[in-house]
Amino acid sequence: MCFTAGAIPMLSERVKRVQESGTMKMKELAGQKKAEGKKIISFTVGEPDFDTPKHIVEAAKKALDEGHTRYLDAPGLPALREAVAKEEKASNGIPCEASNVLITPTKQAIFETVLATVNEGDEVIIPDPSWVTYEPCVQMAGGKAVPVRTREEEQWRVVPEVVAELITPKTKMVLLNSPSNPCGAVETHDDIRGLADLAKDHNLLVLSDEVYEKIVFDGLKHHSIGAEPGMMDRTITISGFSKTYAMTGWRLGWLVAPKPIFKGINKVQQHSITHACSFAQYGALAALTGPQEPVRAMVKEFQERRDLIMKLMKEIPSFKCDTPKGAFYVFPRYEGKMNSEEMALYLMDKAEVGLTGGASFGPAGEQHLRISYATNKKNIQEGMDRIRKTLA
Numbered sequence: 577m578c579f580t581a582g583a584i585p586m587l588s589e590r591v592k593r594v595q596e597s598g599t600m601k602m603k604e605l606a607g608q609k610k611a612e613g614k615k616i617i618s619f620t621v622g623e624p625d626f627d628t629p630k631h632i633v634e635a636a637k638k639a640l641d642e643g644h645t646r647y648l649d650a651p652g653l654p655a656l657r658e659a660v661a662k663e664e665k666a667s668n669g670i671p672c673e674a675s676n677v678l679i680t681p682t683k684q685a686i687f688e689t690v691l692a693t694v695n696e697g698d699e700v701i702i703p704d705p706s707w708v709t710y711e712p713c714v715q716m717a718g719g720k721a722v723p724v725r726t727r728e729e730e731q732w733r734v735v736p737e738v739v740a741e742l743i744t745p746k747t748k749m750v751l752l753n754s755p756s757n758p759c760g761a762v763e764t765h766d767d768i769r770g771l772a773d774l775a776k777d778h779n780l781l782v783l784s785d786e787v788y789e790k791i792v793f794d795g796l797k798h799h800s801i802g803a804e805p806g807m808m809d810r811t812i813t814i815s816g817f818s819k820t821y822a823m824t825g826w827r828l829g830w831l832v833a834p835k836p837i838f839k840g841i842n843k844v845q846q847h848s849i850t851h852a853c854s855f856a857q858y859g860a861l862a863a864l865t866g867p868q869e870p871v872r873a874m875v876k877e878f879q880e881r882r883d884l885i886m887k888l889m890k891e892i893p894s895f896k897c898d899t900p901k902g903a904f905y906v907f908p909r910y911e912g913k914m915n916s917e918e919m920a921l922y923l924m925d926k927a928e929v930g931l932t933g934g935a936s937f938g939p940a941g942e943q944h945l946r947i948s949y950a951t952n953k954k955n956i957q958e959g960m961d962r963i964r965k966t967l968a
């Protein structure tokens with residue numbers, strides 16, 4: 577048999593379009609420095625430092641002991657889908673049934689939704705700055721991410737009037753994330769109503785990533801766009817267990833979608849991960865149906881940490897930051913000539929503090945830094961002291 581000589585075929589154009597994750601890069605660098613013996617304080621990852629509440633762990637262990645280790649149907653454990661539908665209705669007012677709910681890791685829910693709905697050349701409006709994974713998802717699906725600039729002066733909210741200017745005949749979807757990563761921004765109910773009107777007027781889909789929905793402070797209320805009149809038919813609401821219940825390694829979340837879209841997303845699920853881990857779903861069921869006290873305790877602790885980091889930030893003259901209202905990030909602007917990646921590397925080197933340059937989240941994040949305060953108060957105090965002394 578004769579083979580044609582030549583270069584070995586390599587990566588797809590689809591994957592070549594995508595940048596590596598800026599947050600993972602800084603996390604890995606912090607890990608390397610720690611391995612070299614440096615006493616790095618890491619504010620890089622968005623991962624609660626709490627243990628998963630015990631009753632959730634016990635429920636998953638019990639499921640293993642009882643032999644729940646086999647294939648499930650693709651959308652997930654019926655009792656868990658039911659519990660999610662109940663929770664979305666009761667807490668967020670989304671008019672859904674269990675048959676609208678698909679259980680899958682949160683990140684996978686976003687990827688599957690985009691793959692199932694976005695055609696080659698479709699435009700998807702995404703906030704700038706926003707979480708590092710949205711643009712790659714859109715790019716891998718062949719779509720075009722269109723950034724909507726958000727501004728510090730407007731508390732980094734996605735303002736309907738600004739979105740309206742970006743809508744073209746190619747716009748398919750608007751992607752929202754409230755409370756937001758990296759800014760901790762929380763959309764107002766007025767904004768949500770305005771964005772819902774835009775989606776209806778221009779026949780758009782909305783992907784609403786609400787993974788931080790329970791982490792809101794100062795008595796503020798989280799609003800789901802899927803609950804607005806007529807929006808259930810065009811909204812895919814995504815949330816998960818990672819942040820609310822300190823279950824990042826369990827890889828579990830969910831989406832709520834109108835029936836025709838649900839069917840398409842389910843095909844992607846069937847042909848990719850089949851379903852989410854079976855026994856982990858029993859733990860997740862205990863998370864939703866069991867006591868919510870651990871969630872309240874964690875949110876209270878996050879609010880105290882936010883208050884502490886805001887107090888310490890005020891002692892750093894070159895940092896400016898409004899108080900974020902949700903999630904567990906602060907996103908200060910800094911003064912100085914270094915770009916945000918250089919600044920992050922400088923602080924890693926000189927202060928031995930790991931954080932992420934704001935431009936990793938989009939051009940509007942330049943001259944900012946993302947600090948995750950999902951770490952204990954001692955680390956927050958020490959890390960912010962080191963930054964202050966380094967920049968003095």
Ligand SMILES: Cc1ncc(COP(=O)(O)O)c(C=O)c1O
Pocket residue numbers: 622681682683684707753756757785787816817818819824827828829
């Ligand atoms: C805004 C946002 N959405 C989704 C996710 C993904 O969550 P999970 O780890 O549950 O897949 C993250 C994780 O950091 C996030 O910040």
